[in-house]
Amino acid sequence: MNFTSYLDTPDFQALALHLMIGLEIPVHIFGAFCILFRTPKSMKSVKWSMLNLHFWSMGLDLGVSLLTIPYILYPALAGFTLGLLSNFNVPLSYQAYLLAVLIGLLGVSIVTILENRYFLLFAQERWWRHARLPFLAFNYIFAFVYFIPAYYYIPEQTEALREVFEMLPELPQDIYSAPVFVLATDFTYVVLPVFFMSNLLVLESAAFIVLIYGNMNERTKKLSLSRHTIKMQKTFLRALNIQTCIPLLILMLPMGYLVTSRIFNIYLQSANNLCFIIIAVHGLSSTLIMLYIHTPYxxxxxxxxxxxITDYSRRMSSVSTVL
Known part of the structure; x- marks a missing residue:
C-alpha cells in the first residue's frame, strides 16, 4: 500500500517543519532582542519573566521543528522522528521525554510570569514572599520529573509493535521498515501524568489571575493605588493574557483532534502531521503577538x-520620476 497523499508522508512532515524553523528562528531572535534591549523602564520588573516565557516557547518550537520532527502513528502512541537528534542516534525515548519536559516548562513559565506580577504588585510584604521561591522551585522540578512514570513503563518493543500494527489499518511498507518506537500501549501511564501536570498549571494560573484582579479591585476601592497605575497594570495584564491565551487556543485544535482520534480510533496520518505543524506554530504566534500587543515592541x-518600506517606496518614486 502506498501513501494516499503527500500530506501523509514523512517527507512532507520534514519539509513543512524545516520551513517552519526557517521562519521561526529569525522571529524568535528578534523577539529576544526586543525583550533584552527595547524593554522600557516601565516594564523592567517583568523583563526577565517575559524572557523566560519567550525562551521556553522558543525551546518548544526548536524541539518540535528542528530537534525531533515527530512522525506519530496516532491513535497509537508510536512513531519515529526525523530531526537533528535522530541524526546523532539519540534514543527515541529520550526525545519523547525532552518534548514532554519542554511542554511542561512552557506551562510553568506562564505561571511564573503571573506569579511575578502578583508578587510585585501585592505580595512583597506578605507571607507569600517566603513561599514563592519554594513554590517556583517545585514547579520547575516537577516539569522535569512529571513524565517519569510514562518513561519508566515504556513497553518491550517487539510485542508493543505487534499490538500497534494490529490496531492500525494497513500501512505503507516504508512505515513497517522504519525505526518505529512505541511509547506506551497502556495510555494510563501517559495520560495521568499529563493530565495532572496540565490541571496543576491551569489551577495555578487561574489562582494568580483571580488574586491579581481581586487585589486590584480592592485597592481601587480603597484608593491606595492611583487610577493611572491601575489603568497601566490592567492594560499590561490584558496584553499578557492575550499573549498567552491565543497560542494556547491554537494548541487546543490539535489537542481536540487527538482526543477525538483516540476516542473513536481514527487514524488519519495527514491529520497527525498537521497537528504537529500547528503545535510548531504555537511559539511563532506567541512571539508575533508579543511584538504586536505590547506597545514598546x-x-x-x-x-x-x-x-x-517607506524609504524603499521613496527610492522607487524617485527612480520613476527620473525615468
Missing part, C-alpha cells in the same frame, strides 16, 4: 520595518 517594529 510594536513601536520598535514600526520604526525598523515600516521606515524601510
Amino acid at each position: 510594536r513601536n520598535v517594529c514600526a520604526r525598523i520595518f515600516f521606515s524601510k
